[in-house]
Amino acid sequence: MVMTTNAMHTNAMHTTTVGTATAHTAGSAETAAAAGGTGPTGVPGAVVAENTRLDFAKSAPKVFRALIGFDAAAREGLDPALVELIQIRASHLNHCAYCLHMHTNDARKAGESEDRLHMVAVWREARHFFTPREQAALALTEAVTRVADVGVPDDVYAQAAAHFDDQELAHVLALIFTINTWNRVALSTAKVAGTDERR
16 A cells, blocks of 8 residues: 555546536547547547536536535545545446546556556455455445445444544545545536546
């Protein structure tokens, strides 16, 4: 575990100034592809269709800023490596390619190993890659993300409570809430993986 920086879950949907982000258009993607360059996803020849859905940050700026504040408060005091693992796992479960691409990239930049990143989705089968504390947080992330299935089982909660004090556990829960919210914002507004607008 070598991650040392707090890679915030912040993008044009997260913490760039509201209203400054611009959507990638099919025209710009096609121009890059035709020139033999890379499209907005960074993949050679990739073409991304214009997103016709609303810009959440511009359309609900107060809500957007409140989400940014909630996100920033949630991660306070948490290990940056743990923050990214939680965000990656929730994004897997929610099928949010936009946030998954963002957080795996953030994790790499902060020093996370490729081995661990590849194992997050199957952490139960690869427990030796993760600390008991990380395993407890991943199990809690899954339970809260899938809360409609069976709620949050007592044993999952108890395991997390054994590894985190009350304040830490509250922040872990809050972080799980925020990434689930960001996933839903990205999915509802059809954000495209690879178009991280923080750049």
